[in-house]
Amino acid sequence: MLHPPETAVLVQPADRSMRRFKLTRTRTPAPRRTAKRRGRPASRPARYFLAAGIDLRAEMVRLCRLDALGGAEGSLVRRPPELTVRRAAKRPRSRMGFAIPEENRLSVTVYPGIRRGDLEETLLHELVHLAVGAAPGGRRWHGREFTEALRRAMAEAYGVRGVRPANAYHGAYAEALERIHAREAALAAQGVHPEQLELSA
Structure with missing residues (x-):
């Protein structure tokens, strides 16, 4: 069954002053957002730090005690850094890791x-960044x-000597370590x- 189309009815107020009256809606101001300080994450399971057959957290603790990084009484031992392990789907083009000395991570x-x-x-590259920090001048990070x-x-931790990388980034020391x-x-x-080989030498 067809229904007749609805007819719009415009109701005009009897008093002309009512036409200038507008309803206003009171808006509740949104609460201000306060910046949250970055806190340390909850304890991670041991498997989180396992990769390529090594425990990265345990290795970091060992490296923090190196004399080259401040020794057993150094800042890295007194205040251990926060270590994050990022899992990537493929090898990064350049950035294998990073360090933020201001946040000790x-x-x-x-x-x-x-x-x-x-x-x-x-791991050692980034720990050196935490120990040394930024330097004044043009080469702030790799001076x-x-x-x-x-x-x-590298010499103290792994016995790597005589390596002179073309730059201060990643690659040359990794090859020496693999050898x-x-x-x-x-x-x-x-x-x-x-x-045993060292003792017999």
Whole structure:
């Protein structure tokens, strides 16, 4: 059944003054948002820090005690940094990790196919940033002080010596670490522990 179209009816107020009257709605002001300070995350499970066969948290604790980073009484031991492990779907183009000295935290990126040497290099690299901080001048983060501290830390932590990377970023030390690990694996396959080799030398 067809219904007749509805007719709009315009109701005009009898008093002309009513036409100028407008209803206003009282708006409740939105509460102000206060910036929240970044707090430390809740304790993470042990598996969160496992990658390429190493425990990154345990390795960080060991590295923080290096003399090159301040020693057993240094700031990194008194106030351990916050470590974040980022899981990526593929290898980053350049940024393997980062450090924020003002917040005493660092991040290491894990990706498919990453090697033990890659992680050790990145972890120590970022810890040196926390220990040294920014330097005045043009090269604030990878200046002479950082380069020298990283060189001493690599020698003290892993026995890496004689490496002169083309730049202060990632790669050269990782390759040296992988050569050391390959040599240790070959000795282990022969039943010789690296410490036994040092004692017999």
